Amino acid sequence: MTQAQIRNxxxxxxxxxxxxxxxxxxxxxxxxxxxxxxxxxAECMRTNPVVVRRTMGLLxxxxxxxxxxxxxxxxxxxxxxxxxTLRQLHxxxxxxxxxxxxxxxxxxxxLVEQAxxxxxxxxxxxxxxxxxxxFQSITLAELAAEFGRRHAAHAAxxxx
Numbered sequence: 374m375t376q377a378q379i380r381n382x383x384x385x386x387x388x389x390x391x392x393x394x395x396x397x398x399x400x401x402x403x404x405x406x407x408x409x410x411x412x413x414x415a416e417c418m419r420t421n422p423v424v425v426r427r428t429m430g431l432l433x434x435x436x437x438x439x440x441x442x443x444x445x446x447x448x449x450x451x452x453x454x455x456x457x458t459l460r461q462l463h464x465x466x467x468x469x470x471x472x473x474x475x476x477x478x479x480x481x482x483x484l485v486e487q488a489x490x491x492x493x494x495x496x497x498x499x500x501x502x503x504x505x506x507x508f509q510s511i512t513l514a515e516l517a518a519e520f521g522r523r524h525a526a527h528a529a530x531x532x533x
Contacts, residue, residue: 389469394418395428395462396516402438403454403517408447428466435465454517459508471501 401417402409411422411429418425429448432438439451463469475497476490526532 388473391428391466391469392459392463394420395432395466396459396513398425398429398448399438399450399457399462399513400517400520402448402450403513404520408441408445408449410447414448431465431467432462435461437461437465455512455514457513459511460505463505463508471504472497 397418398414401414409417411425414425414429415422425448429438429440433440433451437450437452437457438448440446440448476486476493478486479490481487481490
């Protein structure tokens with residue numbers, strides 16, 4: 374199979390975009406500086422407020438956000454932006470699968486397939502460990518700084 378064929382297959386796989394969506398929401402929350410309602414976050418994320426509440430509930434359970442009711446209420450950050458890592462957010466979301474590819478059969482009788490599974494399992498484990506290590510090294514503050522740089526460049530008319 375060629376690299377182009379592999380890329381085409383990967384493009385059509387179901388992807389879990391919750392981490393990306395949560396990062397988007399948290400950066401909007403930080404930029405706003407005031408609590409944001411589920412409805413406001415849903416508009417930013419182009420989703421339904423129910424999805425926002427469900428997702429933010431997971432972050433609340435992990436101590437990363439809090440919600441206040443009433444006038445001026447909404448979701449706000451509860452954790453130190455400098456300390457929260459992508460790994461913490463990934464964990465708070467229930468450690469969604471990182472890869473959409475896997476073994477054809479988890480308990481094959483065929484010795485060929487057992488050999489294939491062993492090779493794939495090892496490669497998947499190595500890739501996941503590397504990705505989790507990288508996630509541990511990226512903080513929300515770093516993402517906010519990158520957003521700030523891109524925003525300033527955009528405001529100045531320069532390409533981001």
